[in-house]
Structure formats: structure tokens, C-alpha cells
Amino acid sequence: MFQIDKIVSCGDLIHGRKKPVTSTILGTLLEAEAYSRKAPFHLDTEYLSSESKDYFESMLSQLHCDAPPISLFQFSNATVVGQGTVILADGSLVHDSAAEFLSHQQVPHGVHGTLDNMVLNERGVEINGVTILVKRPWYRNFGHYLVDLMPILPSLCDAGVEVDNIIYGDVPPGALREIMLRCTESYFPAVNVIFSDDENPLNVKHLLYVQPVHVPPLMKHPIALRYTKDVSIQLFGDDSTPKFDCRRLYLSRQKVSSRHILNNEELEEYLSSQGFFIFYPEEFSFGEQIAAFQRAEVIVGAKGAAFTNLIFCSQNAHALLFFFFFFH
Numbered sequence: 001m002f003q004i005d006k007i008v009s010c011g012d013l014i015h016g017r018k019k020p021v022t023s024t025i026l027g028t029l030l031e032a033e034a035y036s037r038k039a040p041f042h043l044d045t046e047y048l049s050s051e052s053k054d055y056f057e058s059m060l061s062q063l064h065c066d067a068p069p070i071s072l073f074q075f076s077n078a079t080v081v082g083q084g085t086v087i088l089a090d091g092s093l094v095h096d097s098a099a100e101f102l103s104h105q106q107v108p109h110g111v112h113g114t115l116d117n118m119v120l121n122e123r124g125v126e127i128n129g130v131t132i133l134v135k136r137p138w139y140r141n142f143g144h145y146l147v148d149l150m151p152i153l154p155s156l157c158d159a160g161v162e163v164d165n166i167i168y169g170d171v172p173p174g175a176l177r178e179i180m181l182r183c184t185e186s187y188f189p190a191v192n193v194i195f196s197d198d199e200n201p202l203n204v205k206h207l208l209y210v211q212p213v214h215v216p217p218l219m220k221h222p223i224a225l226r227y228t229k230d231v232s233i234q235l236f237g238d239d240s241t242p243k244f245d246c247r248r249l250y251l252s253r254q255k256v257s258s259r260h261i262l263n264n265e266e267l268e269e270y271l272s273s274q275g276f277f278i279f280y281p282e283e284f285s286f287g288e289q290i291a292a293f294q295r296a297e298v299i300v301g302a303k304g305a306a307f308t309n310l311i312f313c314s315q316n317a318h319a320l321l322f323f324f325f326f327f328h
Contacts, residue, residue: 001119001120001121002079002087002091002119002120002121002122002123003091003118003119004087004091004092004093004111004118004119004120005091005092006018006091006092006093007092007093007094007095007102008020008088008092008093008094008095009094009095009096010071010073010094010095010096010211010212013025013073014071018092020088020089020090020092021090022075022076022077022078022088022089022090023073023074023075023076023088024073024074024075024076025071025072025073026071026072026073026074026161026208027071027072027159028069028070028071028072029070029071029072029155029156029159029210029211030069030070030151030155030213030221030223030224031069031223032066032067032068032069033067033221033222033223034064034065034066034067035064035065035067035222036063036064036065037063037064037065038063039060039061039063040060041318043056043057043060045057056323059218062218065218065219067219067220067221067222067223070210070211070212070213070221070223070224071210071211072156072159072161072208072209072210072211073208073209073210073211074130074206074207074208074209075088075089075094075204075206075207075209076089076205076206076207077089077203077204077205078203078204078207078209079120079123079124079201079202079203079204080124080133080135080167080196080201080202080204080207081108081109081110081111081120081124081198081201081202082098082108082109082110082111082198083098083108083109083110083135083136083137083138083139083169083198084097084098084133084135084136084137084139084169085097085098085101085108085109085110085111086098086133086207086209087111087120093108093111093118094209096211096212097136097209098137099137099212099215100137100138100216101137102115109198110198110199110201120201122201123201123203124200124201124202124203125200125201125202125203126203126205127165127167127194127202127203127204127205128164128205129163129164129165129192129205129206130162130163130164130165130206130208131163131164131165131166131167131194131204131205131206131207131208132152132153132156132161132163132165132166132167132208132210133167133204133207133208133209133210134149134152134153134166134167134168134180135149135167135168135169135196136148136149136212139168139169139171140169140171140176141305142175142176142305142306142308143304143305143306143307143308144214144305145176145179146228146232146308146311147213147214147220147224147225147228147308148212148213148214150179150183150227150228150231150232151213151221151223151224151225151227151228151231152210153166153183153184153186153187153188154183154187154227154230154231155210155223155224155227156187156188156208156210157187157188161208163188163191163208164191164192165191165192165193165194166184166188166191166192166193166194167194167196167202167204168180168193168194168195168196169195169196169198170195170196170197170198171195175285175286177195178286179236179286180193181193182235182236183231183235186231186235225311228311229311229312232286232290232312233290233312236285236286236287236290237287237290237291238285238287238288238290238291239291240291241291242288242291242292242295244277245275245277246277246279246291246292246293246295246296247275247295247296247297247298248271248274248275248276248277248296248297248298248300249276249277249279249292249293249296249298249299249300249301250267250268250271250276250277250278250279250299250300250301251279251281251299251300251301251302251304251306251307252264252268252278252279252280252301253301253302253304253306254280255280255282255283256282259302259303259304259324261302261322271300276298276300279292281306281309289306289309289312290309290312292309293309293310293312293313294312294313294314296313296317297316297317297318298317298318298319298320299313299317299318299319299320300319300320300322301320301321301322302321302322302324303321303322303323303324307319307321
């Protein structure tokens with residue numbers, strides 16, 4: 001058993017508040033950059049609870065963000081477990097690597113015990129060499145992968161960083177794994193690729209860790225987003241014209257397991273009469289999705305991963321987004 005006896009954040013390490021001897025800051029990977037966003041044209045909160053209404057109005061009234069610099073760390077003899085949780089050799093858990101669990105008072109996947117007494121059953125298989133971690137909570141989600149993880153490899157490549165291994169989440173064969181493999185081939189073709197499940201820890205000799213570029217619900221580092229957009233178009237962009245009129249898209253989620261709209265049949269009938277194409281993202285390749293969004297003028301649909309593709313839209317495009325009252 002390996003005891004986890006404290007929690008440290010990237011901020012703690014950067015500012016020297018807590019400094020494990022196994023931690024090194026290699027430098028700034030992405031510079032700080034401020035950005036502004038437009039206020040929603042209309043926010044319909046008529047049927048929301050007062051709590052949800054206050055939340056949405058508060059979040060969407062924040063029109064400016066000072067995205068901080070993003071640091072690159074090296075941790076010696078660190079353990080990676082679950083959905084990318086990092087535990088240092090001295091028993092410190094890196095908060096940023098598991099914030100999505102800790103913020104909701106949950107023990108991270110792969111870690112045992114309670115929040116007051118977290119333990120690892122073992123340190124795991126040893127991984128030698130320099131290893132970059134490209135795995136974070138919700139890595140199986142297409143949108144989260146594009147925002148959280150896709151910028152890592154091209155930014156490291158531009159910085160001249162050399163690595164021996166890449167740790168990805170163990171996604172099944174399909175579109176997301178294809179994105180991982182093609183990015184690897186483009187930026188670090190000689191590395192050893194490790195698809196890591198969420199149950200078995202890995203004990204990494206020299207772990208490179210990139211400070212998160214996305215802090216839900218709002219902060220998304222603009223440089224990281226530009227990396228994602230540029231790399232996606234470069235590697236997956238489809239120059240061919242879509243075989244349907246994609247100026248008006250309705251992103252339907254009716255063929256997936258969640259976020260269904262109860263009166264979807266009525267909604268689809270109305271939107272079809274207004275010239276909308278019923279678009280099921282999972283039925284199209286990533287390149288086809290990029291091409292469709294590049295040409296779209298209006299996009300309608302339920303909040304979710306598919307809306308990450310808005311980064312490929314023109315600045316003149318419009319979006320109508322349906323929120324669920326229970327989902328922030």
C-alpha cells in the first residue's frame with residue numbers, strides 16, 4: 001500500500017508553497033494571453049430554477065478572461081493512475097490532474113479509500129525514459145480531448161521537447177484513437193505509445209506533465225485552442241465539398257445514450273421545414289465534421305462534445321445551444 005498524504009497544485013509548485021524534491025518546473029510552454037467573448041444574443045432561462053438561472057447568468061456575464069501561462073513540469077518516479085491522476089514519489093497528489101473529481105468531493109478513479117485517507121494498492125508497472133502524459137479526466141469525450149489534450153503534442157514539438165513514451169487513455173479503435181495515432185505520427189513518430197487503462201497504475205521514471213489548458217466551465221487557453229484548430233485542419237481537414245447543404249445544421253444526439261430532447265420529433269420536423277440538415281456527428285469522420293462546420297451559417301443543438309467543432313466555424317456563424325437544467 002502507498003499512502004497519499006497531501007495534495008499539491010501546480011500553483012503551489014510554481015510559487016514554491018510546496019516543493020516536493022521530485023518535482024521540477026522545466027519552463028513555460030504557453031504564454032499568458034487574455035481574451036474576450038461576446039455576450040449571448042439571448043439567454044432564455046424561463047423554465048430554470050432560480051439557482052440554475054443565477055448560475056448561467058453569472059457564468060455567461062463573464063466576458064473577459066486572463067488565461068495564465070501554462071507550465072511544463074517533470075516529476076521523477078511519479079505514478080499515473082485512473083483518468084490521469086498523478087501521484088508524486090513523496091505521496092503528494094497533484095490536484096490539477098484530478099480536479100474534476102476532487103472539486104466534487106470524489107476520490108479519483110484508481111485511488112482507494114476516502115478523501116481523508118487515500119491510498120494506492122501498488123505503484124504499478126515501471127516505465128523508463130522520458131514520458132509525456134496525454135490523459136486527463138473525461139479523456140474519452142471527443143470534445144474534452146480536443147480542448148484538453150490535443151494541443152499537448154504540437155506545443156511540445158514546437159518547444160523542442162524530446163520524449164520516449166506517450167501515455168494515452170485506453171480508448172477503443174475508432175475516430176478518437178485515430179486522432180491520437182495520427183498526431184503521434186506527425187509530431188513524435190519514434191516514440192513508444194502506451195494506451196493506459198484506468199485500473200492499473202504506471203510508475204513513471206521521468207514524467208512530463210503539462211499544466212491543464214482548460215479549467216471548466218470557462219477558461220480555455222486561446223493558444224491551446226489555436227493549436228487544436230490548426231492541427232485538426234492540417235491533419236484531418238477535408239477539402240472536398242460535403243454532399244449535403246450544411247449552411248444550417250441541427251446536431252442531433254438522439255442516436256447516442258444521453259442528452260435526448262423529449263420533443264425531438266417535433267423539433268426536427270420544424271427545423272427541417274426551415275432548411276436545417278439533421279446532422280449526427282458520430283456518423284461522420286472528423287474531417288467531414290470540420291468541413292461541415294467551416295461552411296455552416298447556423299448551428300442548433302444540445303450542449304455537448306459536438307459543439308467543440310464551433311472552433312472551425314466562421315466568425316459570422318450563429319449558434320442556438322440547448323442547456324439541460326441539471327447539466328452545467
